[in-house]
Amino acid sequence: MSIVIFGSINMDMIAQTPRFPQPGETVIGNHFITLPGGKGANQAVATAKLGRLTYFVGRVGGDSFGRELLQRLETFNINTQGVFIEQKSSSGVAMINVETSGENTIIVIPGANGNIDETDITRLQTILPKTSLLLLQLEIPLKAVEMAAREAKKLGGSVMLDPAPAPDNLPDELYPFIDIITPNQTEAAKLVGFALKDSETIKKAAHTLLQKGVKIVIIKLGEKGAFYATENEQGFVNPVTVKTIDTVGAGDGFNGGVAAALDRGLSLREALKWGTIVGALTTTKEGAQTALPDLETVQQLLINN
Ligand code: RIB
Numbered sequence: 158m159s160i161v162i163f164g165s166i167n168m169d170m171i172a173q174t175p176r177f178p179q180p181g182e183t184v185i186g187n188h189f190i191t192l193p194g195g196k197g198a199n200q201a202v203a204t205a206k207l208g209r210l211t212y213f214v215g216r217v218g219g220d221s222f223g224r225e226l227l228q229r230l231e232t233f234n235i236n237t238q239g240v241f242i243e244q245k246s247s248s249g250v251a252m253i254n255v256e257t258s259g260e261n262t263i264i265v266i267p268g269a270n271g272n273i274d275e276t277d278i279t280r281l282q283t284i285l286p287k288t289s290l291l292l293l294q295l296e297i298p299l300k301a302v303e304m305a306a307r308e309a310k311k312l313g314g315s316v317m318l319d320p321a322p323a324p325d326n327l328p329d330e331l332y333p334f335i336d337i338i339t340p341n342q343t344e345a346a347k348l349v350g351f352a353l354k355d356s357e358t359i360k361k362a363a364h365t366l367l368q369k370g371v372k373i374v375i376i377k378l379g380e381k382g383a384f385y386a387t388e389n390e391q392g393f394v395n396p397v398t399v400k401t402i403d404t405v406g407a408g409d410g411f412n413g414g415v416a417a418a419l420d421r422g423l424s425l426r427e428a429l430k431w432g433t434i435v436g437a438l439t440t441t442k443e444g445a446q447t448a449l450p451d452l453e454t455v456q457q458l459l460i461n462n
Pocket residue numbers: 165167168169193194195196199250251263265296405406407408409445
């Protein structure tokens with residue numbers, strides 16, 4: 158049917174360095190670039206590039222970044238009627254350091270994203286009836302995330318939560334409103350309170366989250382693929398081997414891939430394949446939205462994997 162993403166949109170300031178600086182150290186970088194990002198917007202671009210009808214609900218500031226970020230979404234035919242331009246605020250920005258291995262560190266300054274409240278839920282309410290899947294992340298206030306999940310469930314839609322950035326605590330009352338949760342290993346560890354260091358602890362974490370009321374748990378394992386569990390099935394999904402240069406947005410690509418596949422009516426296992434392929438391809442190019450693959454590229458890899 159179609160997908161709505163309620164979340165953050167940032168301008169990413171990306172510095173590429175030979176290695177991460179130590180505290181108090183100055184490192185000379187190789188390259189700097191400004192590119193559109195934000196976990197919510199990245200997931201919207203991912204589903205739109207994979208051919209799904211996509212709506213985005215969020216906030217930008219009344220600055221030039223805001224205008225540019227909105228225009229970029231529109232170039233992918235994403236419906237942005239649910240985006241509020243908050244004149245008095247600055248748009249969200251992310252200071253990103255990518256080192257030679259492709260690993261990254263990110264500091265997000267939320268700007269307008271941080272002011273999202275019940276007025277944005279009112280805009281979301283007008284869009285939810287046109288969609289069947291709501292994608293959420295945690296770069297906007299948690300209260301708004303909770304309200305959005307409840308609204309979507311009230312209307313019979315499905316809710317997919319990417320618990321990133323990892324919260325110190327996710328309220329237990331939220332879990333029953335989540336159909337699919339997609340933490341990475343670090344985020345899952347924070348949610349369950351123990352480290353995920355081997356297959357056994359990964360399975361244990363997934364089952365702990367199922368017991369909290371989620372229907373499908375997907376743990377993103379980066380270059381090791383993914384693990385999923387429902388009440389009736391579970392399994393590991395093999396990774397796809399690519400030449401990684403920049404991991405920014407890989408998790409968003411994964412989520413977008415899973416969401417797009419489910420929206421096409423594919424099975425959970427097939428959707429996981431899409432997620433791992435889209436996530437992996439996102440690491441082969443610089444940036445987040447700029448690195449997300451289109452449908453044709455994903456379909457090609459699906460044939461070969
Ligand atoms: O997941 C990657 C994203 O995290 C970046 O685009 C950055 O904006 C931060 O939100």
